[in-house]
Amino acid sequence: MKTTDLHHHTASESYAGAEDLPGTKPLTPQLNAMLVGRQDLHPELSIVRVRPDQGPVPPFRPGQFVTIGLLDAPAEHSPPKLALRPYSVTSAPDKREDVELYVNLVREGALTPHLWTLHEGGRLYLKPTVGGTFTLDEVPNGKDLVMVATGTGLGPYISMLRHFRGKDRWRKFVIIHGVRNVADLGYRGELEAAAKMDANVLYLPTVTREGWPGLQGRVQDVLFTDLYPQCAGAPLSPEQCHIFLCGNPVMVEAVESELVARGFRKHKRREPGNVHKEAYW
Numbered sequence: 001m002k003t004t005d006l007h008h009h010t011a012s013e014s015y016a017g018a019e020d021l022p023g024t025k026p027l028t029p030q031l032n033a034m035l036v037g038r039q040d041l042h043p044e045l046s047i048v049r050v051r052p053d054q055g056p057v058p059p060f061r062p063g064q065f066v067t068i069g070l071l072d073a074p075a076e077h078s079p080p081k082l083a084l085r086p087y088s089v090t091s092a093p094d095k096r097e098d099v100e101l102y103v104n105l106v107r108e109g110a111l112t113p114h115l116w117t118l119h120e121g122g123r124l125y126l127k128p129t130v131g132g133t134f135t136l137d138e139v140p141n142g143k144d145l146v147m148v149a150t151g152t153g154l155g156p157y158i159s160m161l162r163h164f165r166g167k168d169r170w171r172k173f174v175i176i177h178g179v180r181n182v183a184d185l186g187y188r189g190e191l192e193a194a195a196k197m198d199a200n201v202l203y204l205p206t207v208t209r210e211g212w213p214g215l216q217g218r219v220q221d222v223l224f225t226d227l228y229p230q231c232a233g234a235p236l237s238p239e240q241c242h243i244f245l246c247g248n249p250v251m252v253e254a255v256e257s258e259l260v261a262r263g264f265r266k267h268k269r270r271e272p273g274n275v276h277k278e279a280y281w
């Protein structure tokens, strides 16, 4: 199943897959996990941790997503509904006591407004399986990995970096993170520290809606200008680079088209290429 299918098919639907709590009427989907951490970066952006009640998070690979569910406030005489949404895992796969997620509030959304009312100890549903193919599984060792994100699309790269750093998995790991405001640069401290300690890790945050001393403009203004070779010390070449695109779907499509025009190939399971993508909506 494509991730987008999962997203659309599960939007706000009444949840039929979860077990029901014994003896409750009307039947209520079972909330099988707890919010065990939340770090609010600003009022609309958080890093949360979710712990399943029954043992560790299932095994996953960096770049994959979990699905969480939250009950809406039921109207009188109607059973509560569980909104289910996928979220990329930011934690490393060797830490499976809980799962870390990087989430922004969508005010008109079905799930995130409920997540924003949840405190540590709050109950939610965590699907007991993980999914997704936005991983390094089909990427050879020794490449320049160019990880492009807008907003919370940074998440998968955090898990990849936490897991593979120092293991000779790549020649360079270049993160280009496009955000509106400096306050949206989640994981900035961790990424700056990683780049400082490891010459093969580059962190290139770029901001669109306020001035700051760093890079200014959209991710394309870094990727498709002289800035990329200047910062990376190597050209953006289809021979040496694999590009990952994650976040805003308009950015993902626009950057993919430009890469294809520059000789890159979309990655498909039966037709391996060097452009990998995950659109968040």
Ligand SMILES: Cc1cc2nc3c(=O)[nH]c(=O)nc-3n(C[C@H](O)[C@H](O)[C@H](O)COP(=O)(O)OP(=O)(O)OC[C@H]3O[C@@H](n4cnc5c(N)ncnc54)[C@H](O)[C@@H]3O)c2cc1C
Residues within 6 Å of the ligand: 003, 004, 007, 011, 065, 083, 085, 086, 087, 088, 089, 101, 102, 103, 104, 106, 108, 109, 110, 111, 112, 113, 132, 151, 152, 153, 155, 278, 279, 280, 281
């Ligand atoms: C594979 C996959 C992984 C994802 N991982 C993450 C993640 O790690 N972090 C994260 O924050 N989101 C992630 N998303 C998006 C997430 O699943 C939800 O769609 C999002 O949190 C909004 O949920 P909602 O129910 O509140 O709003 P929805 O009812 O789902 O969305 C309402 C509308 O808001 C817009 N929208 C949806 N998501 C976003 C968004 N993130 N930013 C801006 N506008 C949006 C769309 O136009 C959508 O129609 C992922 C999506 C997919 C498909």
Ligand SMILES: NC(=O)c1ccc[n+]([C@@H]2O[C@H](COP(=O)([O-])OP(=O)(O)OC[C@H]3O[C@@H](n4cnc5c(N)ncnc54)[C@H](OP(=O)(O)O)[C@@H]3O)[C@@H](O)[C@H]2O)c1
Residues within 6 Å of the ligand: 044, 104, 105, 106, 107, 150, 151, 152, 178, 179, 180, 181, 184, 207, 208, 209, 218, 219, 220, 248, 250, 251, 252, 254
């Ligand atoms: N971040 C905030 O401060 C803020 C405030 C209020 C509400 N929200 C809500 O939070 C949600 C997500 O916001 P977000 O800021 O994380 O995501 P976003 O709107 O996708 O913006 C993130 C970054 O992506 C850029 N971008 C947008 N379209 C692009 C494209 N086609 N190509 C390349 N880059 C593109 C934006 O640049 P531009 O600035 O040029 O668009 C911005 O730098 C939304 O629902 C939003 O309403 C966020």
